[in-house]
Every structure is written in structure tokens, then in C-alpha cells.
Amino acid sequence: MLEAIKAPWPWYITGALIGLIVAALLLLGNKHFGISANLRHICAACFPANIKFFRYNWKKEIWNLFFVAGIILGGFIATQWLSNPAPVNINPALAEELASYQLTDHSSLVPGELFSFESLFTLRGFIIMVAGGFLVGFGTRYAGGCTSGHSIMGLSNLQWPSLVATVMFMIGGFIMANLLLPFILRL
């Protein structure tokens, strides 16, 4: 049993569990699954700056911050006690492509050469972490939700604007990964 937990979980188990989390949040307190709204609550709590978008009672949405704290804790628990010592399995074509940008450390789930405090002082590290993070924050709020709010919760409730958002998420991702990222990784 523990062996099965320690091995990477298959997609159908994971997908089903995520779908059930949608139901669990609704049943526990009529909460709609979504994560990026947290970034807005943090702005509202810490730097509202009298901007209309951040003037609301964020304390009413504090459940969402507890949810995120749980996600951080879950990440810690899974890594400390449920992890599998084998290196991350990567498609050979991707590994070969990454090696051409001197990205060969596959020991953890994020490439150490890109996501580190030292990497922040390289151009490609700065673009990936700072510009990438900015686009995630700006884009999700502009779109009114992220992959959880739109692609999971919105689609579960058959909302066609969420389908539009999801299709645009995918188009943006395809453009970046295939057309722009190769140039950025060469910097």
C-alpha cells in the first residue's frame, strides 16, 4: 500500500480526486473551487491602495487563504514522507531539448538551474520567474480565474465563458512553450 502511495500517481486517480475536491468544497460550505483569487485577497489585505478592485471585505474569503496554506503543507508532507527517491521521469525528446540549453539537473520537480535565488540574476531566470509570475497574476485576474476556477470549476458547472478562457490558456501555453521559450532558454 505504502509502495503504491510513494510511486507517482496515475492521471485517472488524480483527476478523480481533484473532481471530488470540487464537490467537497461545495458540501463543506458552498465554496467554489478556485485558487488565483487568493492573490487578490492578499492585495486587498496588504496593499489595497484605495483601488476599487481591492476594496471589499476580504476577511469573508479567508477560507481561501486557509485552503492555500493547506496546499503548501500538503506539498511539504508529500515531499517529506510520501516521496519516491527516483529522479523525475521525463520524455527523452524533452530531456534532449533541455540539455541543449544546459538544463540537465532533473533531480526535483522544478529545474534547479532555472528556479533558484542565484538564477534570478541571470536574464533567463529573471524572465521565467519574475515575468512569468507577473503574467500568471495579471492574466488570471484579467481572465477572472485560473485553471482551477475556470478549467475545473467553471467547466464542471458548464459555463461556456470558462471554456473560452481554457482554450485561451492552452493557446497561450502552446505559443510560449513552442515559439518563445526556446529563445528565452538560450539567453
Next chain:
Amino acid sequence: MQIIEKINGKETDFEVPAFENSNGNESQQQQPWWHNLKYLAVGMIFGIVFVKAEIISWYRIQEMFRLQSFHMYGVIGTAVVVGIISVWLIKRSGIKTIHGEPITFTKKKFSKGQVYGGLLFGLGWALTGACPGPLFAQIGTGALAVTLVVLSAIAGTWVYGYFRERLPH
């Protein structure tokens, strides 16, 4: 039927209820703070799922956008199917929350933000290899530099709030 489908013309944000003109859609029950611990527990399960299924892996996201792996498509597809069935069952049965409140759903209005914002988020998704949920889980796994990505995402959200009125919606 316990469903209240709310249409709100002004608010285009899906994840945050319309605070400006609260009309009773969101939870009205006042509960002690420790009731939020149940969401901490659900988040913990979610964080474990994220790590164990490697959804938080930068490599899995790159494979998805290069069509080199079915994994992410399988995860999202299964989650949506199970989600659709769950929401349908909840609507159909008229079941209430464990506190006896009716479960409500919000109707989403189309806005151009879903197109422009969606595209911008997609670019960021493939760069960072993570959407907002996985970013937090990555920090939990010990990738502390991801804190910088989260801080930048908070800055991006703030800048959106600042320019919101001037952007096409």
C-alpha cells in the same frame, strides 16, 4: 430546487463573489475562525495530490504543451468529468452543505478579459510551468525560490487592479 443562479452584469470575476453589491449569494453564516480548518485539511489533500501526480512539475507542463505526454490532459479531463457529475448530482438532489445552507452556483458572463487575460496567463503558465495552485505546492516541496514567482504574481494582480478600468473587458 435550492439552486440560485445569479447573473451579475457588473462583476466579471469568477472566483470572487460580487462584493460591491452583495445580495446574499455568498455564505451569510457567521462561524468561528477554526471552522476554516476544514479548508486547510482539503487543501492539504490537494497539495499531496499535486505533488504525487507531478502536476506541479515544470517538466509535465512542458510535455503537455509539446504534446509529448498525455498525463496532464488525462488529469484535467478526468477532473472535469468527475466535477460535472458532482455538480449535476448536487443540483439535482438539492443537497445542502453540512451546515444546512443551500448550495449556490454563479452564472458566468462572457468578457473579453477571458480572451486577453486567458492568453496572457497561458504565456505565464508555460514560462513558470505552474498555475497558481501548483506554485504554492512547489514552495511546500522546498523550492523556496518559487516564493519570488508568487510575489511577482501578487504584483501582477495588483497592477491589473490598478489598470482595470482602462482595460478592454
